[in-house]
Amino acid sequence: MGASGAAFTAAIDVDAWDPIAAAPLDDATLQGAARGSGMRADPVAPPFDDEMKALVVDRMLEALEAKVPPLARGLVGPSEYGLVVGCDEETPTFYARTYFDKTEQPTKLDWSAFAKDGRVVFLDRAGAPDRAAIARAAVEGAVATAEASDRALAIWIAALRDDARWTDTRHAGAAAFGDHAMRTLLADKRTAAASFLRTTRALFAGSPGADLLRAAESYGYVADAAKKVGIGPFGASVATRFLDAGHRRSWAKQLEAALGHERDAHEALRAARAGMR
Incomplete structure (x- = not known):
């Protein structure tokens, strides 16, 4: 911050x-925080058609493999950001950690979590x-x-x-x-x-x-x-x-x-x- x-x-x-x-939660704060950590923020907002859903899942899998989990906002109702920490591309099923988790396990979600206010922010590595x-x-x-x-x-x-x-x-x-x-x-x-x-x-x-x-x-x-x-x-x-x-x-x-x-x-x-x- x-x-x-x-x-x-x-x-x-x-x-x-x-x-x-x-x-x-504003965009300027998001971009400034990303720059400060040597990253570039790339936000993606709904609605997601089938083609965009496929692209989002692919990028999530790439981000998770690179150990830079994407941020996600509004997944469980409140507009705070959480992290997408897992993705099963078959269903697909998403696993997220948020401030509102009720257990030690990630919250299990599907595309409906992104339907209204859900927003995904991918973080790409930039220069120092x-x-x-x-x-x-x-x-x-x-x-x-x-x-x-x-x-x-x-x-x-x-x-x-x-x-x-x-x-x-x-x-x-x-x-x-x-x-x-x-x-x-x-x-x-x-x-x-x-x-x-x-x-x-x-x-x-x-x-x-x-x-x-x-x-x-x-x-x-x-x-x-x-x-x-x-x-x-x-x-x-x-x-x-x-x-x-x-x-x-x-x-x-x-x-x-x-x-x-x-x-x-x-x-x-x-x-x-x-x-x-």
């Missing part, structure tokens, strides 16, 4: 509280990435989206403190899930941002490298704040805590402190960008 710039962003659907708004150029582009993107990210977090904080919004217990589960998923995404993004900046700081001597490290530390504090409140699997206890106004206010306070660290990170990234050559 660091190379694509997604690790530095924050977004929110203030009306529907849909965590998909915060998820890095220019790490310095990728780092500069990521920092540029982080600076460009800083204000929008700050606004999203401020809106999130205000919503958590709006007790009247959460009085309808009929929708409490969906609201709690949205908040929990957004918090988990925020922790994942900022952990990735901190890791990316720490690994790329050596590419820039002097003050830019120090500024990148300062930004990494600030993003680490943001991730810690989210983890302290709770991330990971969603359950009934998470929904129950969200219904408690005191818990929401505590989370809002943590998020407000995180917003301060976000602004520190943005300041450091602006300084790093100014000194990069």
Whole structure:
């Protein structure tokens, strides 16, 4: 997520509280992430006629043999990406791993999984990435989206403190899930941002490298704040805590402190960008 710039962003659907708004699922993120890993993304979207189905199966088998399993989006309903880890060309039958797997075994699927929103992304090996150029582009993107990210977090904080919004217990589960998923995404993004900046700081001597490290530390504090409140699997206890106004206010306070660290990170990234050559 660091190379694509997604690790530095924050977004929110203030009306529907849909965590998909915060998820890095856009094409620009996909292509940026592929470039950062020395790959080229080749997405293929439905509808698939018989000829296209045959081509997709052939490419899947080639990708699996090359040990570069294709990404697939929307296979089990939600629009997150998973991996196609196996393919039986006779039926054909596809085997996928997704965040929503209920067992340790891959999910078994057929073509119907791709009928609506299913999307396959093949990853072709490209030349070695220019790490310095990728780092500069990521920092540029982080600076460009800083204000929008700050606004999203401020809106999130205000919503958590709006007790009247959460009085309808009929929708409490969906609201709690949205908040929990957004918090988990925020922790994942900022952990990735901190890791990316720490690994790329050596590419820039002097003050830019120090500024990148300062930004990494600030993003680490943001991730810690989210983890302290709770991330990971969603359950009934998470929904129950969200219904408690005191818990929401505590989370809002943590998020407000995180917003301060976000602004520190943005300041450091602006300084790093100014000194990069």
